[in-house]
Amino acid sequence: MDTFRWLAVVLSTILGLATTRILSGFVSAFKMRRRTTPDWLPLLMAAVILTEIFQFWWALAELLQRPQWSIIDFGLLIALAMTLFLAAALISPSEADLAEGPGFFQRDGRYALLALAVFHLAALVTNWWLWNQPPWAAQALPVIGLAVICVAAAVTSQRRVQATIAVLYLLLGLAAVIVVSPSSY
Structure with missing residues (x-):
């Protein structure tokens, strides 16, 4: 087995755990639907993060052609996967979080x-x-824009602003995935 395949196993494990966290949150929301109305904002952002996870997983195929790997290469890729896992874990509501209502998103x-x-x-x-x-390349501008609007939504406590930014992120994120990701390898 070549080096990339070993790296891909580690990355896929982390991404798989992140996917599991988000899907578990969706299941919790479904189970709690009779007791409380789930807050749509964390569920929307969970779906967005799930899209980012799948896009990153898909993009790993581009790395297959890389002839050699360094510990820095591996560290950067692990950092990407771990930040997606953290985002998934923080946004995925438990049943207790769902019972709290919109306060969950503000708190965690x-x-x-x-x-x-x-x-x-x-x-x-x-x-x-x-x-x-x-x-600073032109291709980086959408990524910078997505990072900026994430920070803006995180630091504001105004629900309307957060909701507007979430929808904007969803639209920009989907557009970026469609434009950047190859449809096949």
Whole structure:
């Protein structure tokens, strides 16, 4: 087995755990639907984070052609996967969180957006390191924009602003995935 396949196993394990956290949150929301109305904002952001996880997982195929690997390469990729896991763990509501209502997002969920912002900034560094794509390149602007709006949503306590930013992130994030991700490898 070549080096990349060993790296891919570690990355896939972390991404799989993140996916499990989000899906568990969706199941909790479904189970609690008769007792309380789930807050849509963390569920929307969980779906967004799930999309980011799948896009990152899909993009790993581009690394298959890399001839050699360093500990820095591995560390950067692990940092990306771990920030996605943190975002997934912070945004995924438990049944107790769902019973609390919108207070969950204000208390813990918005920190997921900071983790997501760190993911985007780490992606800039990783793209620079692995692909010689500087963070000031035109291709980096959407990633910087996504990081900035994540921070904006995390630091504001105004629900309307958070909701508007979440919808904006969803639209920009989906557009970025469609434009950046190859449809096949």
